[in-house]
Amino acid sequence: MIIDHPASYGASDRLLCQQCGGDRILTRRSPHPDFGGNYEIQIFRCVQCGDETTRSVDDTGRPRG
Ligand SMILES: [Zn+2]
Structure with missing residues (x-):
């Protein structure tokens, strides 16, 4: 999937695994069906x-519930 806009959506973030304490890395991303094009x-x-x-x-990588 090619994303041709400059917004990062926090794509380089690493999250802490709640199960084992390891690193979670981004494996899949898609446009948000409910919040519109500025969300993933x-x-x-x-x-x-x-x-x-x-x-x-959102497009700055800020989580939204
Ligand atoms: Zn884990």
Whole structure:
């Protein structure tokens, strides 16, 4: 998937895994169906245990519930 705009959506973030304490890295991202084009749904996957978590962020990478 090519994203041709400068907003980062926090794509380089690493999250702490709640299961094992490892790093979660961004594996999938898609436009948010409810919040519109300035938001993304992102799926982070733990590199150690494989657990996945989803978050919604705006174009500055700020999480939105
Ligand atoms: Zn983990």
